[in-house]
Amino acid sequence: MKINRVGAAVLMALLFSAAGSLAVAQSSSITLLGSGASFPGPIYSKMFDVYAKETGVKVNYQSIGSSGGIKNIMDKVVDFGGTDSFIKDADMMKYSAPIVHIPTVIGAVVITYNLPGSPELKLTGELIADIYLGKVSKWNDQAIQSLNPSVKLPNLAIMPVYRSDGSGTTFNFTAYLSEVSADWKGKVGNANSVSWPVGQGAAQNAGVAGVVTRAPGSIGYVELAYANQNKLAVAMVRNSSGKWIDPSLSSISAAAAGSFPKDTRILLVNTSAPDGYPICAMTWLVVYKDQKYGNRSLDQAKALVDLLWWVSHDGQKYAPDLDYAALPPPAVKAVEDVVRSITYGGQPVRK
Amino acid sequence: MADEELSILHGRRRRKNAFFTALVVIPALIVLGLLAAIVIEVLVKGAGAFSASFFLEAQKPFGDPGGGIANGIIGTLMVLGIASLVSVPLSLAAALYLSERKGRALARLLRLVIDSLQGIPSIVIGVVMYAWIVIPMKSFSAFAGGIALSLIMIPTVTTTILEVLLLVPSSFREAAISLGAPHWRASLGIILPAAKTGILNGVGLGIARIAGETAPLLFTAFGNPFMNLNAGKPTSAIPLIIYDYIKSPYQDWHQKAWGAAFLLVLFVFLVNVLIGAGGKGKKGA
Amino acid sequence: MNDKRYFGILTGAAILFVALFAGLILTLVANSAATLGSSGLGFISGLEWNPVTLKFGAWPFIMGTLLTSFIALAISLPFSLATGILLGEYVRSSFVAKTANIFINLLASIPSVVYGLWGLTAVVPLVQKIETAAGVPAYGVGILSSSLVLAIMIIPFMSSMTREVLKNVPDSLRHGALALGATRREMVLGVSLPYVKSGIAAGVLLALGRALGETMAVTMLIGNATRLPSSLFSIGNTLASVIASQFNEAESDVHRSAMMELALILLLITFVINFAGRKIIEKSSGGRNGR
Numbered sequence: 001m002k003i004n005r006v007g008a009a010v011l012m013a014l015l016f017s018a019a020g021s022l023a024v025a026q027s028s029s030i031t032l033l034g035s036g037a038s039f040p041g042p043i044y045s046k047m048f049d050v051y052a053k054e055t056g057v058k059v060n061y062q063s064i065g066s067s068g069g070i071k072n073i074m075d076k077v078v079d080f081g082g083t084d085s086f087i088k089d090a091d092m093m094k095y096s097a098p099i100v101h102i103p104t105v106i107g108a109v110v111i112t113y114n115l116p117g118s119p120e121l122k123l124t125g126e127l128i129a130d131i132y133l134g135k136v137s138k139w140n141d142q143a144i145q146s147l148n149p150s151v152k153l154p155n156l157a158i159m160p161v162y163r164s165d166g167s168g169t170t171f172n173f174t175a176y177l178s179e180v181s182a183d184w185k186g187k188v189g190n191a192n193s194v195s196w197p198v199g200q201g202a203a204q205n206a207g208v209a210g211v212v213t214r215a216p217g218s219i220g221y222v223e224l225a226y227a228n229q230n231k232l233a234v235a236m237v238r239n240s241s242g243k244w245i246d247p248s249l250s251s252i253s254a255a256a257a258g259s260f261p262k263d264t265r266i267l268l269v270n271t272s273a274p275d276g277y278p279i280c281a282m283t284w285l286v287v288y289k290d291q292k293y294g295n296r297s298l299d300q301a302k303a304l305v306d307l308l309w310w311v312s313h314d315g316q317k318y319a320p321d322l323d324y325a326a327l328p329p330p331a332v333k334a335v336e337d338v339v340r341s342i343t344y345g346g347q348p349v350r351k
Numbered sequence: 352m353a354d355e356e357l358s359i360l361h362g363r364r365r366r367k368n369a370f371f372t373a374l375v376v377i378p379a380l381i382v383l384g385l386l387a388a389i390v391i392e393v394l395v396k397g398a399g400a401f402s403a404s405f406f407l408e409a410q411k412p413f414g415d416p417g418g419g420i421a422n423g424i425i426g427t428l429m430v431l432g433i434a435s436l437v438s439v440p441l442s443l444a445a446a447l448y449l450s451e452r453k454g455r456a457l458a459r460l461l462r463l464v465i466d467s468l469q470g471i472p473s474i475v476i477g478v479v480m481y482a483w484i485v486i487p488m489k490s491f492s493a494f495a496g497g498i499a500l501s502l503i504m505i506p507t508v509t510t511t512i513l514e515v516l517l518l519v520p521s522s523f524r525e526a527a528i529s530l531g532a533p534h535w536r537a538s539l540g541i542i543l544p545a546a547k548t549g550i551l552n553g554v555g556l557g558i559a560r561i562a563g564e565t566a567p568l569l570f571t572a573f574g575n576p577f578m579n580l581n582a583g584k585p586t587s588a589i590p591l592i593i594y595d596y597i598k599s600p601y602q603d604w605h606q607k608a609w610g611a612a613f614l615l616v617l618f619v620f621l622v623n624v625l626i627g628a629g630g631k632g633k634k635g636a
Numbered sequence: 637m638n639d640k641r642y643f644g645i646l647t648g649a650a651i652l653f654v655a656l657f658a659g660l661i662l663t664l665v666a667n668s669a670a671t672l673g674s675s676g677l678g679f680i681s682g683l684e685w686n687p688v689t690l691k692f693g694a695w696p697f698i699m700g701t702l703l704t705s706f707i708a709l710a711i712s713l714p715f716s717l718a719t720g721i722l723l724g725e726y727v728r729s730s731f732v733a734k735t736a737n738i739f740i741n742l743l744a745s746i747p748s749v750v751y752g753l754w755g756l757t758a759v760v761p762l763v764q765k766i767e768t769a770a771g772v773p774a775y776g777v778g779i780l781s782s783s784l785v786l787a788i789m790i791i792p793f794m795s796s797m798t799r800e801v802l803k804n805v806p807d808s809l810r811h812g813a814l815a816l817g818a819t820r821r822e823m824v825l826g827v828s829l830p831y832v833k834s835g836i837a838a839g840v841l842l843a844l845g846r847a848l849g850e851t852m853a854v855t856m857l858i859g860n861a862t863r864l865p866s867s868l869f870s871i872g873n874t875l876a877s878v879i880a881s882q883f884n885e886a887e888s889d890v891h892r893s894a895m896m897e898l899a900l901i902l903l904l905i906t907f908v909i910n911f912a913g914r915k916i917i918e919k920s921s922g923g924r925n926g927r
Contacts, residue, residue, distance in 0.1 A: 033491075033585065035573070042599055045576065046412035052577075060585060062574040063595060065884025067892070075486055085887070164860030164877075166687075166885025189688035192885040200775055200871050201860025203752070203881065204598050210756060214776075226600035294489070321414060323600070364819055371821035375726060378718035382791055383736065386743050389754050389788075393746075444649035451646070461650045463910055464657040469845030470906020471660065472876040474883060475899040479663050502656075507793065510842050514797060514835040518804035535642035549800045556741050556796050563747030566851065566880065590747050597749055612750045619745035623738045 030303045034061040036069020036082025039168050039223060040283045043105055043324045044082070047315040055310075057303050066168055066192070073099075073286055076294055079304050081286040084168020085192070086265040098289040100338050101264045102308050103331055105316075105324040106256055109173045109279040110227045110247045111235040113219040114212050115139065118233040119151045122244055125180030125237065125270070125278065131219060132160050132177065133184060134198035139217060154217075161211045161220035164201030166192035172281040173221045176269035223281075224252070225323035239278040240270055251277040252325035260330040264338060280325075285311075292345040301342075305349040308339050390616060397609030405610060410576045410592065413601050420611050422578045426493065426586040427562070427618070430572055433497025433582065434561055438504040439554055445505075446512035447538060469506045476502050477567030485571060493579075493586035496572030500561040508557040515549025516542065548627070555623040562619045563612075565590040589615050664900045670893035672900075679897060685862040687882070692894040694875065694901055696864045701874040701902065703779055703865055704854060705847040708786035712843065716791045717836070720798025725824055737799060744792040752856030755785040760857065767869050777859040778871040785853055790843040797839025801832035837917045841910055848906050851880035875902040 034044075041063035048059035064072075066083040073081030074095060086101050111123060127143055130136045136143050140153040163170045171192045178185040188194050202208045205226040212220040213232070224247050227234050236244045245251050255268050255276030268280040285308065291301035312335040316326040327335065342349050404417040411418025445461060452458045476499050484495040519542050527537035543550070568574070573585035574595075589611050596608035665672065671679060671692060682693015719740060727733040760776035763784075767774040805828045813823040829836070859871025860881060873881075875898045886892045 033573075038598055041595065042413050042601070045410075046414065049412045049415070049576070058577055060573075060575050060577065062569070062585075062591075063598070064569045064573075067886045068570065068884050077485060077489060077491065164855065165881040166883075166887075168885070171887075191688045192887050193687045193882045193891070195684065195686040195688065195862060199861075200777065201881075202777075203856045203860070205600065206597065207756075207856060211777075214761075215774075223600065229600035229602065364822070368819035368821040371824070372726070375718045375721050378715045379722040382715050382719050382743075382795070383739065385788055386739055388758070389746060389750075390742070392754055392758070393750060441649055441652070444646050445653060448646040448650045452643075452650075457647070457650055457654070460654055462914065463907065464653050466841060466845060466910035466914075467903060467907040468657065469842070470848045470903055470910075472849045472851050472879055472899060472902065474851060474880055475664070475896075478667075478883070478896075479660055482663060483659075505653075506845065507842065510838055511797060511800065514838050515800050515804060518801055518832070518835065520806060534639045535637060538642070549804070552737065552741075552796060552800055555738070556744055556792060559741045559745035559792070562745045563750070565747065565749065569884075590749075593747055594749060597753070609750075612747055615747060616742055616745055620738060620742055623741055 029056060029058060030300060031058045031060060032304055032307060033078040034059065034080040034082060034285065035064050035072045035078050037066045037084045037168055037283050038063035039084055039107055039281070040082060040105055040324070043319055043322050046318045046322060047311055050318065051307065051310060057307065059307060070286070079287070082283065083286060084281060084283050085171045086284055087286065097293060099286050100289050100342065101284040101286055102312065102335055102338055103264050103282050103284050103327060104311055105283060105319050105326065106252050106268065107281045107283070107324055108224040108247045108252045108277055109169055109221050109281060110224050111219065111221055111237065112209065112212055112227055112232040113235065114216050116154060116216070120233070121151065121235045122147045123235045123237055125176060129177040129181035129184040131158055132196070132199065133187065156217040159215055159218040160199030161208050161218050162196050162199055162201050163208060165203050168192065168281060168283065169221065169223055170194065172269055172279060175267055176279045179270040228323045237278050239276060240272055241274040243274065245275070245277045247277045249320055249323070249325045251275060252280050253328045255280040256282065256331050257328040260334045262334060262337065264331070264334050287342065289341065290343045290345070291349060298344050301344045301349050305339060305342050309350065393609055393613045393616065397606060397611070397613045400607045400610030409578050413599070413604060420589060420592050420607070422575060422587040423589040423592040423611065425578060425580065426572065426575065426588040429493045429582060429586055430496040430500055430568065430588055431558060431562060433494060434500035434504055435554070435558065437498060438501035438508055438557065442505050442508040442512060445509045446516055449513050450516040451538065465506050465509050468502065473503055473564050474566035477570040480567065481570040490583065491571060491573035491585040493572050493582040493584070496568045496586065496588065499567040499571045500564060503564060503567065504557040504561045507560050508553045511553030511556060512546065512550050515546040519545045551627050555626055558622055559619045562615055563590050565594045661903065664896055664903065668893045668897035668900055670890050671897050680901065683864065685878070687888070687891045690888065690890045694898055696862055697873050697875045697878055697898065698901065698905070700779070700858065700865055700872040701848060701876065701905065704783045704786055704858070704874055705844060707779070707783040708790060708847045709840070709844050711783065711787035712790050712794060716794035716843065717798055719791065719795040721802060721824060724799035724802030725828060737796065740792050740795055743788065748850065748852035751785055751789055751853040755781060755853060755857045759784050770869070772869045775859055775871050777857050778869055779858065779865050780868045782854045782857040785857055786847050786850060789850065789853060790846050793843040793846055794839040797842060798836050801835030802828055805831050833920065834917050837913070841913045844909065845906055848902065849876055851876040855880045
């Protein structure tokens with residue numbers, strides 16, 4: 001069979017890439033692998049790029065989703081897993097060895113909506129829950145109007161939009177609704193994916209924002225970074241101290257500034273911090289407490305621990321530019337203790 | 352070629368003929384129009400991302416100037432190369448088996464298997480390959496990604512090759528046998544070349560099919576912000592980069608995603624042209 | 637190389653595929669053990685999908701899958717056939733046919749996520765207009781939008797096959813018809829198409845299979861609601877879109893198991909449809925041309 005000469009060349013090139021590269025020797029510099037939550041993807045990409053330039057250690061993080069990250073760290077094919085919801089006690093049993101959580105950055109879930117004139121709205125948690133339950137279905141409902149007396153609300157149907165793809169954003173949003181509305185907690189509950197009583201779904205922040213910007217009367221929830229980058233109208237939400245809080249990097253960091261658990265597993269929603277935004281979302285890295293497993297070397301463990309230390313200290317300064325809130329001091333202190341507790345064969349890796 | 356003017360055509364038959372021609376041409380033009388619309392939209396949205404660094408540099412974090420998708424380009428070449436290496440011979444073998452052993456139970460079963468393979472969502476193939484390859488190897492790899500893609504490619508390629516093989520006139524084989532050629536030689540030396548354009552078209556379509564696949568690569572090739580030429584290590588791929596960038600909040604990254612999508616379509620176009628996927632026009636019989 | 641070795645290799649490949657498939661099914665079954673055992677057949681008929689209470693039922697998604705796939709097929713059929721006939725029978729210039737065919741193949745290379753995005757900007761607003769005119773809630777997304785985009789995505793599979801098989805109709809047959817005074821139309825409808833009937837049918841099954849397993853684009857265009865679709869304008873979900881949406885973030889093993897079971901069901905549906913499809917092809921060809 002005669003093959004076109006140029007075609008043969010291309011075939012050869014493809015074959016070469018495939019077969020020849022199998023023989024390339026392993027690189028000797030250290031590479032760390034991580035996978036999981038998509039939410040912190042951009043900030044990790046920045047942090048790890050800087051880290052590679054400063055230390056030569058290459059970190060490869062892929063946003064395949066929290067569930068994927070958890071699975072990968074369970075299967076020990078990555079050095080660390082990223083997750084938007086911490087591992088619960090019951091699930092800790094599934095790991096072959098103890099794990100620890102290291103929080104990295106904090107984000108927020110903001111409420112965006114499409115109303116003529118884009119007025120700034122004040123909404124409470126219970127009201128948002130009622131909207132998503134279908135109990136409040138018109139914008140000029142008394143419940144909304146009474147909170148926003150200076151805004152002329154139209155007689156428009158409310159169309160709630162939710163994330164169709166499972167996500168930490170949904171997890172934190174529904175966690176908040178469950179905290180402030182017993183009705184929501186009973187009827188729907190709190191998870192990465194729930195059974196939504198009303199409304200329509202859209203994929204990713206972009207999908208939700210896309211629907212909301214196109215359809216008058218719709219309301220949706222997105223990550224703060226997304227809302228900021230795309231200049232969406234967001235609502236002020238009343239926190240548990242009774243204050244109306246605008247979602248901003250400072251009000252988000254403030255939400256985590258209260259008491260911080262030693263194992264760092266805290267649900268930040270409905271925070272008791274007086275100036276904190278009530279729908280905040282922290283994200284963690286999960287690693288094994290003792291790093292001597294499989295054929296992991298001490299060097300690999302050291303590289304990982306150094307990375308974790310750097311992320312929670314020097315790395316934090318890159319967060320605000322990308323619309324992520326940095327860890328407040330109590331959180332950093334907790335992280336330091338956790339990182340110091342990581343061992344290799346029983347010996348702490350970082351003194 | 353018979354000349355229509357010579358035949359005696361009544362007006363009604365001529366009208367029916369013209370109507371049929373329109374019925375064939377108009378929808379086809381609509382299809383080509385749709386394709387143009389989609390590709391143009393992709394180009395318009397992504398053209399702003401094109402620059403030397405887009406093609407030559409690996410990914411950079413958001414906010415850093417420059418940066419490109421070079422790591423994805425190399426990675427895509429690798430996984431597509433591996434997928435083609437694996438699936439083309441296997442598809443040929445399967446198609447030959449199906450055309451030459453038609454009646455047998457195994458053939459009927461194989462036919463169903465190939466067809467049903469298509470109904471497995473690509474994300475599930477990725478998950479299964481993760482269990483079969485990544486975990487035993489204890490590493491993500493371009494190799495695992497290539498294998499996952501080959502499973503998705505195989506039904507398309509096999510089916511196309513098979514249908515073309517079945518249409519090679521039996522006179523070809525009869526002639527070969529009458530000249531004393533053993534069966535296998537007739538198959539490989541006469542039948543396959545006769546079906547060449549169909550085979551190349553099947554491969555071209557198969558490559559097109561897998562070039563844009565993302566989900567299976569998430570759990571196998573994994574992705575890699577750095578350049579990588581080692582097939583046994585995690586690798587990036589253009590669709591993975593598109594997926595990442597499209598999910599992000601940043602308009603700049605969205606533009607890069609569209610640019611990458613255009614590049615992908617362009618790449619598939621070139622591969623199809625180079626392997627001669629379009630094939631010749633008519634062939635004599 | 638001899639005949640024995642030749643057939644040995646071919647049979648080996650065949651067995652490899654069948655074994656692979658069996659392995660896939662086994663892996664899916666193993667991974668869906670949690671829900672397979674507990675819900676049994678109730679899983680297939682269940683109408684609820686609740687990852688919080690862990691009540692899972694697949695029926696709305698089965699309906700969504702069947703609806704979108706068959707509607708997409710129906711919409712795509714005339715366009716794919718027309719394109720295939722045009723390029724396989726009418727276009728004389730081999731350069732034009734070759735280029736056009738590659739362009740059609742390109743439709744298959746556009747990443748699914750790009751189709752989804754394009755659908756959101758180009759198709760959904762159109763459907764919204766239709767829905768407003770029809771007086772139904774103007775979601776825009778839903779069964780109709782996803783079927784329309786799906787129809788475009790599967791065109792290359794059907795049209796490519798149609799073209800390939802039409803090109804292979806022996807000229808002796810075609811010329812014979814024309815020599816007897818047939819018009820082009822009569823020749824195509826009376827000689828060429830019947831000759832390649834089973835090839836075209838194979839293309840249809842290929843396209844259908846593609847539609848059944850499509851995830852990303854559908855997930856972005858179907859509205860993602862767990863309800864039984866009642867009309868073209870309903871929002872809903874397909875088996876594949878649920879898996880694509882929720883798999884990456886599934887928290888519980890039961891949730892993951894439920895999705896693996898969805899994959900198993902989808903596989904079975906594909907299997908059954910292809911089995912039925914092949915049977916129909918066999919019956920209608922009835923031994924013609926030895927096929």
